[in-house]
Amino acid sequence: MSESSQSFYNHIAQTSDEPMGLEIDRAEGPFIYTTNGNKYVDLISGISVSSLGHRHPNVIKAIQAQLDRHLHVMVYGEFIQSPQSKFAQLLCDQLPATLDRVYFVNSGTESVEGALKLAKKFTGRNKFVAFHNSYHGDTHGSLSVTGRNVYRDPYQPLLPNVHFLDFNSDDKLERIDDTTAAVILEPIQGEGGIIPAQKEWLKKVRKRCDETGSLLIFDEIQTGFFRTGSLFAFQYYDVVPDILCLAKAMAGGMPMGAFVSSSKIFEVFKKDPPLNHVTTFGGHPVSCAAAYANLQTLLSDDFPQKASTIEQTARKILKGTGIVEVRGRGAMLGLQLESTNLTQKVVEDCFDKGLILGWTLHSSTLIRIAPPLIIDKDLLEESFQIILKAVQKII
Ligand code: PMP
Numbered sequence: 001m002s003e004s005s006q007s008f009y010n011h012i013a014q015t016s017d018e019p020m021g022l023e024i025d026r027a028e029g030p031f032i033y034t035t036n037g038n039k040y041v042d043l044i045s046g047i048s049v050s051s052l053g054h055r056h057p058n059v060i061k062a063i064q065a066q067l068d069r070h071l072h073v074m075v076y077g078e079f080i081q082s083p084q085s086k087f088a089q090l091l092c093d094q095l096p097a098t099l100d101r102v103y104f105v106n107s108g109t110e111s112v113e114g115a116l117k118l119a120k121k122f123t124g125r126n127k128f129v130a131f132h133n134s135y136h137g138d139t140h141g142s143l144s145v146t147g148r149n150v151y152r153d154p155y156q157p158l159l160p161n162v163h164f165l166d167f168n169s170d171d172k173l174e175r176i177d178d179t180t181a182a183v184i185l186e187p188i189q190g191e192g193g194i195i196p197a198q199k200e201w202l203k204k205v206r207k208r209c210d211e212t213g214s215l216l217i218f219d220e221i222q223t224g225f226f227r228t229g230s231l232f233a234f235q236y237y238d239v240v241p242d243i244l245c246l247a248k249a250m251a252g253g254m255p256m257g258a259f260v261s262s263s264k265i266f267e268v269f270k271k272d273p274p275l276n277h278v279t280t281f282g283g284h285p286v287s288c289a290a291a292y293a294n295l296q297t298l299l300s301d302d303f304p305q306k307a308s309t310i311e312q313t314a315r316k317i318l319k320g321t322g323i324v325e326v327r328g329r330g331a332m333l334g335l336q337l338e339s340t341n342l343t344q345k346v347v348e349d350c351f352d353k354g355l356i357l358g359w360t361l362h363s364s365t366l367i368r369i370a371p372p373l374i375i376d377k378d379l380l381e382e383s384f385q386i387i388l389k390a391v392q393k394i395i
Helices: 003-011 057-067 082-093 108-123 140-144 149-155 199-212 233-237 263-269 285-299 303-317 340-352 377-394
Strands: 024-028 031-034 039-042 101-105 127-131 162-165 180-185 215-219 243-246 257-261 323-329 332-337 358-360 363-369
Touching (some): 199 215, 199 233, 303 332, 332 340
Parallel strands (some): 127 180
Antiparallel strands (some): 031 039, 358 363
């Protein structure tokens, strides 16, 4: 065992008894190289992060240029830092007029925390409506709106007054009422098993929020930045949220998150008291420089088409005995298999053949597929053939 791997097992806090334990040497494009000389195709993009592949040259160049200017200079919101301003402008240029102000943070869960606080302060209410099987992060606020008891129970009490409804069901939408601060949902549930919202249902949720003065928060931490075909999933659904949570693929592999809303809603963060929501590192200049290059690159090519090709190729190749369905949109896909045993064995077999596949937190019969959007067609087809052969062999 290498020194590095000994330290990993002895000193890095572990999150399970069975970490994947790949010892990374480097990563480039769709590939990850390990210190023992193996090469893997990254079919989950570090869980929906490296949409442009690893170390995209434009992102690396932007990071290097910013390294030569400055790193952290002051806590968030005080100094004018051009990487932040430039990126906020570019991002808002892509969004409807009601999403014209960005609060930068460092991660997905922080963006959800910020969104919840913003909704409480703006509405003066404290009730939240969330959905079964959702995942919004692992800090206390985001865990409070995460719809899976097995993850919540060890940390009770969480935020009070959170009500969970069934995703895609009209049944209890009247529970969204005039005491509700916000409704939070993922337009496509990720950890819940790659479950897309139904368009008409989402419109009903929007309508109910409008009727009751509740804010609608879309957690697009996983669906954002062309992962599902459109820049953001809400554009496909044609339903505009009041607060949009972003992270993951935002900064080309650098840590970053944001919650985006209107100038009117964000007014409440300025006073009573001033500085009521601040962060030291949110909007780090290197992350913002990377995010600008990342978004500019994403906008300069036909990424909706690339995401759609990934989906079509998956649907064409991945079928047959053992495969229940391919779910999802664009490059956010779930391969539903017949049993937990088959799923585990397929993931292991593919891993032995150099494919990194993902799991989801709430489902044991689903393989997550989220390749870098830059993956070429041959490599994609080859990878899917490996998965198909694994299923055929093991079934
Ligand atoms: N929301 C969603 C939909 C996510 O998929 C995730 C991460 N899997 C998060 C929130 C939390 O993001 P982070 O891990 O950056 O805190």
